[in-house]
């Protein structure tokens with residue numbers, strides 16, 4: 566069972582709702598699993614786009630920020646990726662954060678949680694493929710929350726996940742139980 570679970574906040578744009586969604590997801594995780602949950606906000610990790618000269622799998626990192634990112638990710642033994650769906654995929658900032666490392670992700674269980682106008686299943690499928698390429702172990706249950714048109718159009722950075730995504734709470738609980746079996 567993982568004891569240190571890192572929850573990655575996968576969007577960084579102004580007016581984002583991802584932190585609120587990730588906080589709610591982590592709060593349910595804490596109810597289900599006796600693990601330490603840490604939220605990791607990619608805004609706090611402004612990694613330049615593909616900024617390292619070496620292939621990440623070598624672990625030959627040159628910048629202090631990548632070295633610190635490597636230590637941070639190495640310290641987690643399972644991951645929850647919380648991501649919006651952007652044009653049927655996931656945000657570029659998340660791909661860049663993933664691509665900066667390799668060994669630090671490899672072999673670790675991963676849970677994918679998405680949201681979007683149609684629940685984010687296309688984003689989840691892409692993320693699943695990439696995490697598998699990183700030799701992670703994505704779990705089977707991938708909760709995807711439907712974000713209302715009103716919320717999307719308001720673009721006010723506001724959401725009340727416990728109410729608006731309540732119907733997906735059982736799927737989240739199931740996913741955390743699955744994560745705990747890894």
Ligand SMILES: Cc1cc2nc3c(=O)[nH]c(=O)nc-3n(C[C@H](O)[C@H](O)[C@H](O)COP(=O)(O)O)c2cc1C
Nearest residue numbers: 576580581582583649650651652653681682683717
């Ligand atoms: C670049 C971009 C692309 C988007 N593409 C989609 C999409 O393909 N499907 C969808 O339902 N919503 C889409 N949306 C609306 C998002 O679901 C909505 O803005 C959501 O709040 C984004 O998450 P965030 O606030 O954490 O960035 C898109 C939003 C942005 C900014």
